[in-house]
Amino acid sequence: MSHPAENRTLYATNQTSALSKDDLHASTVPRRWRTALAKAYYYATYPERQWYHRRLAAAGRAPISVLVFHRIADDGANSWTTPTRNFVEVIRWLKTRFEMISLTDLQQRLCDGSNTSPSACITFDDGYADNCETAIPLLIAEKIPCTYFVTAEPVLTGKPFAHDLEMGHTHLAPNTLDQLRTMKSDGIDIGAHTRTHPDIGRLADPARLYEEIVTSRNDLENSLGDRVAFFAFPFGSPENLTHQAFRLAKRAGFDGVCSAYGGWNYPADDPFHIRRRIVDGPPHRAKSWAVLDPLRELCLPHFAYCPERSPSLEQSL
Ligand SMILES: [Zn+2]
Numbered sequence: 001m002s003h004p005a006e007n008r009t010l011y012a013t014n015q016t017s018a019l020s021k022d023d024l025h026a027s028t029v030p031r032r033w034r035t036a037l038a039k040a041y042y043y044a045t046y047p048e049r050q051w052y053h054r055r056l057a058a059a060g061r062a063p064i065s066v067l068v069f070h071r072i073a074d075d076g077a078n079s080w081t082t083p084t085r086n087f088v089e090v091i092r093w094l095k096t097r098f099e100m101i102s103l104t105d106l107q108q109r110l111c112d113g114s115n116t117s118p119s120a121c122i123t124f125d126d127g128y129a130d131n132c133e134t135a136i137p138l139l140i141a142e143k144i145p146c147t148y149f150v151t152a153e154p155v156l157t158g159k160p161f162a163h164d165l166e167m168g169h170t171h172l173a174p175n176t177l178d179q180l181r182t183m184k185s186d187g188i189d190i191g192a193h194t195r196t197h198p199d200i201g202r203l204a205d206p207a208r209l210y211e212e213i214v215t216s217r218n219d220l221e222n223s224l225g226d227r228v229a230f231f232a233f234p235f236g237s238p239e240n241l242t243h244q245a246f247r248l249a250k251r252a253g254f255d256g257v258c259s260a261y262g263g264w265n266y267p268a269d270d271p272f273h274i275r276r277r278i279v280d281g282p283p284h285r286a287k288s289w290a291v292l293d294p295l296r297e298l299c300l301p302h303f304a305y306c307p308e309r310s311p312s313l314e315q316s317l
Pocket of ligand 1: 125126193197233234235
């Protein structure tokens with residue numbers, strides 16, 4: 001098991017990384033300037049990007065964006081907390097411009113090889129109790145599909161995330177099983193996000209990998225009394241993904257797995273690997289990633305799973 005301090009550092013590193021990429025890689029520039037630059041970039045490029053996005057839709061090639069939030073609350077506890085008013089603004093903005101679809105709908109369109117509608121999906125990672133205050137009720141009221149990925153151990157034990165405790169955030173409670181059951185009965189899809197939120201990219205032990213991806217999913221299914229169809233990698237950057245984990249998830253019966261390093265999902269893409277982007281924070285971040293950005297797409301990293309099958313890797317699983 002990785003040390004909590006490593007988790008905290010990794011978590012902070014990944015969040016910071018996501019923000020700095022969003023903010024034009026200007027890590028030496030104060031945050032307020034980076035935010036202003038990112039906002040200016042969004043407003044300057046949005047009209048042309050929207051036009052291009054709609055042109056692709058008319059040709060049946062509309063890419064689908066999948067957005068990731070973590071925690072919606074107003075205490076500004078950390079960089080993965082989005083103020084409630086920002087979330088509400090983003091959801092209302094999305095609803096008037098995009099068809100809001102589920103991950104299953106997304107996969108169907110990829111399999112069909114055609115998508116004529118600008119579309120977007122909402123997902124949450126980790127499983128914070130605060131999300132049940134406004135965010136989830138809003139999605140339910142607006143009939144917006146959502147897949148809510150939860151880390152099993154905090155939910156099953158009631159203990160806060162290790163990375164939050166390490167940073168002194170003792171009040172950030174995980175969801176309870178009752179909350180998840182209520183969400184599920186209201187149409188929210190519950191997904192798996194490992195047992196302890198490790199960096200899968202650093203897990204070399206096949207038994208530990210199985211425990212984090214499959215056993216924790218089974219525990220969640222038993223506790224909720226329903227199938228858990230999707231898996232989301234913690235952190236979600238290419239270095240946090242492995243071919244072994246992809247194959248294990250596929251073999252274990254998951255419908256799909258999610259990364260979080262950005263990118264759009266195009267018709268005829270592989271439906272098993274769903275590309276997402278973390279959009280915690282100011283509204284322009286979510287709005288900008290909802291619309292195709294060909295320039296940004298060129299700069300994105302890429303992870304292609306299932307290359308040449310390796311007998312030694314197969315045996316190790
Ligand atoms: Zn996570």
